[in-house]
Amino acid sequence: MLHAQSSDATATAATPIDAPSAAQTGQPTKPTKLKTAAATVRLAAADAPLQQASTDRPSVQQGIPSTDQLGVSHIGDATPSPAPGPRQGLLAGIGQKLNDWGFTPSLNLVQMYLANPSVGQQTGNHEALTFIAVGGDFDMEKIAGFPGATIHFQQLFVPFTNNLAWGTQVGDVLAGQPGPYVPQVSHLGIFTWEQKAFHDKLDVEFGKTNAGAYFGAPVCNQGFGCQSAILQNSAGMNPPVYVNWGGRARYNITPAWSVQAGLFRSNPAYPFTNGWEWTDSVPDSNVWLASTAYRTTYQSDPYPKSYELMLYYNTRTQTDPFTQDTHKGTSGIYFGGRQVVWRPDGGQAGAPDPTAVSLFATATGSFDAHSSYGLAMTGSAGVIVEAPLRSRPHDSFSISLNWATLTPHEQEYLKQENLAAGGSGYTVGRTQYGLKIDANIALTRSIILSPYVMRTWNTSTFGNPAYSATPKNGIVAGIVASVFFDKMLGLTDR
Template sequence: MSKLTLEQKLFHDKLDVEAGRANLSRYFLIPNCNQILTCFKDIWSQDAGISTFVYATWSGRIAYHMSKSWYVQAAATEVNNTIFFQNGWNWNTNTASGAAGIGEIAYQRGFDQTAYPSTYEFLGYYNSSAKTTSERVTTSSGSSWKAAQHTGGMSGIFFSGQQYIWRKDHGTTRNPHSMALGIYGGAGTDFQSYAPIKAEAYLGAFVQAPFKSHPLDTYGIQLHWTKLGPLQTRFLADANKASGGDGRPPSAAHLVADIHARVSLLPNVALEPSVQYAINPNTYYAPMTAKHPHDIVEVGATLFIYLDKIMGFPP
């Protein structure tokens, strides 16, 4: 279960109120990349505490549309790191670590308004969850580990945007599936030194419908830079030392360059392949190791089968 909410629109649909089980990535920092494997935001997930798109938590949101393009919205959601090990039907909050509050101002124009759509979002967040970090201390009998809890929560800001800049038809139509070029990007920072991710930025470009016979295909490139927080960098060095390594700290910043695509194989079946080259990777997800990772090439793909459309469900 990824979404189950009650929604009410008021004042000629200018005001939108919604509450229930949902993921705030449906409404905030809307993915502006053209490929799911490369469209990640580490600050959003690791610092703000918003779970992966398909997982739902208790949430509430209110949005007000000042015009057809401009709107403001705010929301609150449960932060629960154990949601990844559940199936969507466990609705209690016993394992929640806190709550996150988000507010943003945004601008969006689609193909219904212009031949050159654009989306821009600027938001701030606060995650009340206490952040626990592991710190190494030296005792008379050697080294040991203790958990240090920072109760101040985490807060930060993030900006993202997407803009179509060129069309083969020079904007004479609003066809969303004609050949066009778009650019996108984003950047953010967390204000606390104990945050896992201190700063992040990405920039990319994509071309859609380069082949007339495949109007739904897109091809793109992207650079994604991430910087770890100072306590997280120190922890990875200490964990490496405790595991028998040399204790050398990893580079706080790492860069991922990639090329990717979305290719329609059959009606309602699509493949999203990507090739990524990671520079200065770290052991964030596997800290207890004596090894230091090297630059690496990663190849991946996601297969999409739209069962709802195949079975004729209404949109």
């Protein structure tokens, strides 16, 4: 599932400003902190109508996890992998011939529904989106005799959207964060050349892609809902719908240990791009990433584990949200870990998809107390129950605690904006908390439902600072339905 959200919502009270047009002026929108494609969403009170323009202050959602993590079900993730099984379907024969020739097609649909009964600034709203992904992998060794080479291609279509303003209506860091903002109906999802060498120890890839496909892999039960806003905002890892020129190189020191480095462009006008642009319409920045990871699977470890440590540096000029002082570049750190800690079978070797309990935790911190987006730290921690019923080996359930802490200057900025909007004073603390329950439910080998519900406390106005009232604590919920037509039709056995 590919996700993106921007505060550039559609409302009845004003007409949005086109982000690239605003960004091309090169002028910050002072005195507010919404700097390039600037906008303000103002709600005079909890039930006041939205007044808005566009903004470069998106709250975005990373969502493409690593394809080789724990050897357990990740079907609720952004690029889920259903459990392997015998090839079935009406087109199984054609699929086998295509695979033998060197082409593995992909054809998937994802339907999202998000609801906000009681959180944030405008409650009682919902959002719905439909994503269709078409593409495939070309094995260039089979096709043209290039050993270890693969071309990856995917085009994403978004034929239906409803209420893209949902994330802004919630207006916080945690609950509104999954709200996708996808104004374009068609996007290049990936177009890269991947080259492996030295018995697959070295893996190099370059082209049009997204940094989140390779760095900061989700370790929670649903990759859709546990990514750090710091990685998307401060680090500049644009949402997976949006691709940039980039490349990365990974070296597998051992089957478990690996190191990786990457360089990607980051386009601040991404909500209005389709991925096929040769150059960027507005000035952008470079994102430097370096990570080390340790991952095992059930094939080699009865208690699989996944750990990743990553550093980032973005070259974009930063503007302090409160003082408006500027400085060059921003950096930070990410850590994510997940490990199976208990199995009722005692860790029986070779057991496929065993019932197991995993613990996971993530933490992302900014080294820059004066970064443009004003996020100091985000994190999550929780428990996952995998295959709770032996008759349903690919289901999973999870409960987690999530939090996000603002920088002191971001907090002062929110207080300032509250008063400017006519409020009586901003009394919300710097750290917001959310308790979340989610699940992945395999209806069939090709249809997965991923529902979630979250209760928030200390809900902030990070996503819409110009709000005069106090945002509400409460509940948000959603469901993601993933349909793998390629698997259903027999075009692939993965």
